[in-house]
Amino acid sequence: MKPSILVARAVFPETLAKLQQHFDVQANQDDVLWTKPQLIERLQGKAGAFTTGSERIDAEVLAACPGLKLCANMAVGFNNFDLAAMTARGVLATNTPDVLTETTADFGFALLMATARRITESEHFLRAGKWDRWRFDMFAGSEVHGSTLGILGMGRIGQGIAKRGAHGFGMKVIYHNRSRLSPELERACGAAYVSKEDLLRQADHLVLVLPYTPQSHHAIGAAEIALMKPTATLVNIARGGIVDDAALAQALRERRIAAAGLDVFEGEPKVHPDLLTVPNVVLTPHIASATVQTRRAMAELAADNLIGFLVNGKPLTPLNPEVLQGARA
Numbered sequence: 001m002k003p004s005i006l007v008a009r010a011v012f013p014e015t016l017a018k019l020q021q022h023f024d025v026q027a028n029q030d031d032v033l034w035t036k037p038q039l040i041e042r043l044q045g046k047a048g049a050f051t052t053g054s055e056r057i058d059a060e061v062l063a064a065c066p067g068l069k070l071c072a073n074m075a076v077g078f079n080n081f082d083l084a085a086m087t088a089r090g091v092l093a094t095n096t097p098d099v100l101t102e103t104t105a106d107f108g109f110a111l112l113m114a115t116a117r118r119i120t121e122s123e124h125f126l127r128a129g130k131w132d133r134w135r136f137d138m139f140a141g142s143e144v145h146g147s148t149l150g151i152l153g154m155g156r157i158g159q160g161i162a163k164r165g166a167h168g169f170g171m172k173v174i175y176h177n178r179s180r181l182s183p184e185l186e187r188a189c190g191a192a193y194v195s196k197e198d199l200l201r202q203a204d205h206l207v208l209v210l211p212y213t214p215q216s217h218h219a220i221g222a223a224e225i226a227l228m229k230p231t232a233t234l235v236n237i238a239r240g241g242i243v244d245d246a247a248l249a250q251a252l253r254e255r256r257i258a259a260a261g262l263d264v265f266e267g268e269p270k271v272h273p274d275l276l277t278v279p280n281v282v283l284t285p286h287i288a289s290a291t292v293q294t295r296r297a298m299a300e301l302a303a304d305n306l307i308g309f310l311v312n313g314k315p316l317t318p319l320n321p322e323v324l325q326g327a328r329a
């Protein structure tokens with residue numbers, strides 16, 4: 001008998017077809033958002049789940065679904081998983097690293113440039129029919145090339161952004177991270193390690209690429225923003241909750257920093273109402289990894305983790321490999 005799995009959100013038809021070759025699949029191609037009790041109900045009797053950032057897998061879900069062996073997240077971030085609870089219950093977790101690194105770094109740079117060069121603000125102006133003549137300071141933004149790029153969180157994506165800045169735009173790149181990169185990696189990225197305080201003080205453009213954890217909650221709040229240059233831009237492609245969005249909206253309104261570019265939000269898909277009314281912010285709906293090729297690669301990797309573990313006993317990108325010691329798929 002094929003193992004049963006739940007695919008919690010709509011996916012590419014090809015992904016579903018591939019999963020159906022190996023599993024008895026309950027899908028959600030109508031992309032209905034389930035409540036927690038509905039998720040628990042649908043997980044009954046399932047050995048695996050294909051999840052996205054919108055399904056919270058916590059101790060309550062795990063206790064109610066004792067047959068569950070694997071949750072394969074179609075995302076590199078996994079703050080929707082209570083990883084400790086999963087490990088304690090012997091449930092394997094996987095994510096989709098690497099396949100989205102360069103695509104997400106591209107988007108980080110796109111958002112940085114849109115923010116610094118005021119691209120969306122100027123488009124709104126044009127669409128609103130306000131362009132009746134040229135003005136010498138019309139949408140004058142801040143320089144990108146040759147400026148100082150600060151990166152908070154120097155994982156794979158942070159390193160991709162550093163390389164773009166250092167090698168493509170002649171930027172001085174500084175970073176802060178829990179652990180320092182090797183000298184070889186620092187050289188390859190053209191990046192110098194500094195304290196968090198120096199990063200905040202020196203960056204012309206600060207890009208956030210760190211994972212969301214209890215320790216990184218509000219890593220950027222009013223106190224941190226106060227250290228930044230009044231001409232600085234802030235870009236968040238990491239996770240909502242890393243920035244205190246209310247404090248940021250206030251700082252943007254008071255021009256204590258020049259501008260912000262945000263792809264992620266506290267409590268998304270809701271957006272803090274004050275962010276919607278300040279002009280100097282570029283807002284995108286969590287799309288940093290969204291190219292056709294990369295979303296396909298992410299779906300493929302999540303599916304291959306399900307097949308790899310539940311069919312062959314070998315997941316590709318486990319987050320809690322310690323579970324494998326005691327596990328039999």
Ligand code: GLV
Nearest residue numbers: 074075076077289
């Ligand atoms: C998207 O935010 C991801 O974590 O892949």
Ligand code: GLV
Nearest residue numbers: 076155156157158
């Ligand atoms: C994610 O892949 C990261 O390490 O930044």
